[in-house]
Amino acid sequence: MINFFEVNETNKMIEEENLDVRTITIGISLLDCISPDLETLRKNIYEKIERTARNLVATGDEIEKEFGIPIVNKRISITPIALVGGAACKTPEDFAKIAETLDQVAKKVGVNFIGGYSALVSKGMTKADELLIRSIPLALSKTERVCSSVNLGSTRTGINMDAVKLMGEIVKETAEYTREDDSLGCAKLVVFCNAPDDNPFMAGAFHGVTETDAIINVGVSGPGVVRTALEKVRGESFEVLCETIKKTAFKVTRVGQLVAKEASRLLDIPFGIVDLSLAPTPAIGDSVADILCEIGLEYAGAPGTTAALALLNDQVKKGGVMASSYVGGLSGAFIPVSEDQGMIDAVMAGALTLEKLEAMTCVCSVGLDMIAIPGDTKATTISGIIADEMAIGMVNQKTTAVRIIPVIGKDVGEKVEFGGLLGYAPIMPVNQFSCDNFINRGGRIPAPIHSFKN
């Protein structure tokens, strides 16, 4: 039987170390909603999502109560809308109307985000893909809970540089459209290389076309738990350090697996995957940067940061993989700036720069995340930053992403407040040298040689 010590350990993780299940996300296929008539399509989408997800929030709350573990978010991911809306939408405004429908149904079922206002253009853009992308600024400014993502490249296809160029402009435009809210729209817009089909985390969640009709994906969390466990092994060797992270990740992931299976049973929707990501929040102690400090760095960004992050990410996976029957999604440590107090402190102290963050993304998921930059940054510069990140993903056969926020009207030295889980961020300086001629070439970067494994 379970003993006192074990019960207390679990409850201490929950009460003092911010252990929670970060999200239960239902993936819903909208392929059967397709209609050439926009109004019929919107009606089909609304009804399918409402029907599939109507019990999600209540079920999440019930599980939360029975196990005594917070389930922070209940969310929905859907088939990329560029595929669903292609037959009905002839203008960007048409697509934006679908976004409004998504926002309405998200509010109806009570989820805080719905992801999948997306296009997959890693090799080329269809007319529908391009219309959807051009509608993103309008869609994100008119909605509250819709998240958008665009896959711009993959190891198998190379990088679609036309789309990279376009997305630099779209990020800027989205910032302009939502300037009243400190360019908040960009916090709900992410671009990917090698985007996974089963990611439960926002803003990049979508329900891939390889997936079944509806599925439950769960994202666990627990940076605070890992950090507390590491406090007890200060000064010990890397062997002890790594074993401690592995064991802790195992425990955290088992909770995710339990919650995922229970949600699947109660909602009668198949279980998909557990995403092993260490996802920080702005809450004190719930920080990936703090783990790096506990490993032995003065601040995240100090020399040694990339190595520390690499071992952290690897041990989390090694511990987590055995704890879950199916692992997927992004599965790695997240390093968002605004959502992690330790990262914010590191930036403020001058320890962490955009370039160091880029290096860190080589060894962890997911990419340059929630980084605020000056509002007057050129679109081509943003495209250049995106291209660099896509190249890291393409060559290393991993998922990389960029969620960057050019805050209109603000400059280096100022701060921007997004509120809630999105936190706040200092505006970080960007390399001022031009990459215009590189971005303006047009076309695609071919797939790397090691993608030809057949």
Place this chain on the structure above:
Amino acid sequence: MKKTIITVVGKDTVGIIAKVCTYLADNGVNILDISQTIVQEYFNMMMLVDMNNATKPFGDIADELAKVGEEIGVVIKCQREDIFDKMHRI
């Protein structure tokens, strides 16, 4: 069987076990095992109970037990055993 762990932690006082057990008996919850210690004047109790024949839904019992705890100055938590089992047993 829907096994549940109830933990009671707080400053020791007269009648904690009586209050908790009375509530459980009144609501059809069967106690399978109790272990209890006092650590530095702090009362620690863990109960394994069976809620299969409980007369109220799980959520109500958890809320009401928390209230009973407030009345006597202890923290009472009620959680399905699975969360501990899954975390600490392979």
